[in-house]
Amino acid sequence: MSHLLMRTSGASFDEVAGLIDRLEAEDIECYQTDSGFWRLGVDGLWVRNSADTERAKRVLEEYQAQFRQEAQEQHRALHARGEAPSFAGQLWRHPVKVILALAAVAAILAISLLPFMRGL
The missing domain is CATH 3.30.70.1530 (Hypothetical protein rpa1041)
Incomplete structure (x- = not known):
């Protein structure tokens, strides 16, 4: 088997x-x-x-x-x-890709935290 x-x-x-x-x-x-x-x-x-x-x-x-x-x-x-490989190296070689990835992370964080921020 x-x-x-x-x-x-x-x-x-x-x-x-x-x-x-x-x-x-x-x-x-x-x-x-x-x-x-x-x-x-x-x-x-x-x-x-x-x-x-x-x-x-x-x-x-x-x-x-x-x-x-x-x-x-x-x-x-x-x-x-x-x-x-490093973050700075990735940013230098693929700036658009890194910036879009960071924007996506920021958007996900904003959407996730928005319900908790309404009370402030």
Whole structure:
């Protein structure tokens, strides 16, 4: 019977593809599902045989630790070069998009707080 190893809805394509490669290298059969058009299913990575579940969890933990470390090193390198994403950088590269997003946040706040402000 299949076992859900990991939900993939928040994972990057590179992370999932690397994990699938690692599982296949360990001879663990797995498959990936998506939630479908109406988003009623599960975005997930499944282990086909329940007997491989514990081994797959160990591989997952090792892979995620390695992936996290590589991502942190990459972010540190970007930060050291001054290329790390920041609010000022986003504002400089996409001023209209940032201003529209801030206006949308302000509008939502105003609509949300308006009923409470009528008494003042």
